[in-house]
Amino acid sequence: MFVYIAPLEESKMFKIGKSNNPKKRFEELSEFYKFDYKNITLIECNTSDEAIRVEATLQQVCKKYKTKIATPGGTEFFSNEIYEKVLNLVQTLANVGSYKVTNFDVKDIVIFKKINDKDIDIKALIGDLISKIRNQRLKLNLTQEKVASLVGITRQTLIRLESSGEGSIENLLKVLKVLKIEGELLKFESFSCERKRAKQH
Secondary structure, three states: OEEEEEEEOOOOEEEEEEEOOHHHHHHHHOOOOOEOHHHOEEEEOOOHHHHHHHHHHHHHHOHHHEEOOOOOOOOOEEEHHHHHHHHHHHHHHHHHOOOEEEEOOOOOOOOOOOOOOOOOOHHHHHHHHHHHHHHHHHHOOOOHHHHHHHHOOOHHHHHHHHHHOOOOHHHHHHHHHHOOOHHHHHHHHHHHHHHHHHHHO
């Protein structure tokens, strides 16, 4: 089991997490984040319990510097203000315990590419999301009344959401969660990131 400290390439943040297979984990995360792979630090622990303790210790030290990102795994990011101190602490833990500290080997890792303005437009994304909400509801054999009840909204509100995409972000998130398709929002996150970057250049 490994604990990792992974800085982002274009942001003043880094992520702390744990994984049995760092290569696979970063291939998954690369769909949403652009890491500075050459500077990722791995702490190889002897057991899962050790990894849990090391991760918890590092995250506790960084608690005041925590930053949330609205994408998968986005709850374990921290400001770079504490980054150097964390690396020093990692070295201390390695010296005191029986941990092996290494750099991440990026060889053969598959990096996912984010959606950009040239590939897709926002109207198409909304249309696709509306379609997926209705199709997923039918796939799960749920009536509009049942979904509305689970979400805590009226059936009419759900009808508007399914037909035109009208509604609050809060209700949309609740509907996606009930239908177990929260991941569909990641397309909007990728689209938004690329638009912001395009405007800055």
